[in-house]
Amino acid sequence: MEGSGVHVSVPVRLPSPHTQPGVGHLGRWGTGPLDLLEEGASLGPVFGLRLWRKAIVGYSPEWNAFVLGNLQVFRSRGSMSGLSPYLGAGVIALDEPGHRPRRRTLNPAFTHAAVRDLGPRITEIVESSLPSGTFNAVSWASAVVRTILGEVFFAGLVPGGILRSFLRPLDGRMPAPLLRRPVLFGRTNHALRRAIDLAPERALGSIFAGLDDGVAEARVALAAGYDTTAHSLAWLLFHLADPAGRPESAIAHVADEVLRLYPAGWIGSRRAAYDTSFQGIDIPGGTLVLYSPYLTHRSPQLWPDPLRFLPQRFEQAAPAFGYIPFAAGERTCLGRALARLILACAGNAFANAGLSRVSGDPRPRAGLTLVPAEPLLLHRRG
Ligand code: HEM
Secondary structure (H helix, E strand, C coil): CCCCCCCCCCCCCCCCCCCECCCECHHHHHHCHHHHHHHHHHHCCEEEEECCCEEEEECCHHHHHHHHCCCCCEECCCCHHHHCCCCCCHHHHCCCCCHHHHHHHHHHHHCHHHHHHHHHHHHHHHHHCCCCEEEEHHHHHHHHHHHHHHHHHHCCCCCHHHHHHHHHHHHCCCCHHHCCCHHHHHHHHHHHHHHHHHCCCCCHHHHHHHCCCHHHHHHHHHHHHHHHHHHHHHHHHHHHCCCCCCCCCCHHHHHHHHHHHCCCCCCEEEEECCCEEECCEEECCCCEEEECHHHHHCCCCCCCCCCCCCHHHHHCCCCCCCCCECECHHHCCCCHHHHHHHHHHHHHHHCCCCEEEEECCCCEEECCCEEECCCCEEEECC
16 A cells, blocks of 8 residues: 555464463463473564463563553553462552552662662671582572561561461462462461561661551562572572583673573563554453563574573673563562672672582473572582
């Protein structure tokens, strides 16, 4: 129709990975979502899935900017986070018009400048918990991150046993993190209420005191910050123990590369509130719309030799919307500066610690977050 001024849109048919009879992609999503995503990515930059509802997945920087840049169309309500009681509350469950004011309240406590002063305390906790001999990196990192979060949020006012029982299901395989646990949550809420009320001003948790749903917000921050940071830390230690040559790069770049290859938030989801379209692809209202840091970070179009662990690639700026371990835009991770601080403090504490690998394969497996598929066993002299 060139020259006539009339545009005829031609519907684009989305490619889709192979399905199983009767269940669409749901079975494969349950047993091997990373393989399913990789098959989809090999078919095109945007592909369709038949999960419990129709889903569209993309991983190009343009797609990421499109999905993460429009909170009016792409809503949290009805997305995957609502499937887990650990994530379906607080700021994660809010959409406009409530989300923006809540982030305005919370953001100032979580900026890089605001959390920086927590560094010495975090280092102290790591140094007093350094393992000696052979240890399992995920178990060690999970315990130390639990202690750090309990300390920086609540000045240690939440009993360790409660914190452990609350967070333990996040260590388990699916469906453990999806199950409702009213008694456990009730007990945790009670302890959090008390800790928020008593928390000194220097504790991050004091920010929740003025909110009517402060307990839910505190619970969500703990849950969102726990296994994500712990698993990233385990991979960081595994790479610091690399026998083929310790990474020479600054710890911040080693952490960048860990977050590229193993982005704990491997999939992000929204629900389209209205009909919309992307590069000629119709997205009907109600569709589940997915972005995938895992696919974006392993895309050879964006990252040369994507499967190699090369921290020095971060000596140059990462491609815009091509590096999104903490998502981007207004819904970007609230705890990203804190997570980076924990990784840097812990990484530095191990830098000259005589760390070596015993066994393990760093390849990830997807649960609620990414986790090493096999135990990562490390050894520390000392
Ligand atoms: C390495 C560690 C971490 C990674 C990789 C990570 C990753 C992410 C990602 C990808 C999102 C966006 C999810 C979405 O699109 O729905 C997110 C959101 C969020 N994260 Fe993190 N996170 C980490 C640590 C933390 C920590 C320590 C906290 C503690 C405060 C935290 C709190 C949150 C919250 C509250 C949100 C929801 C923000 C909103 O919806 O406005 N995260 N995180």
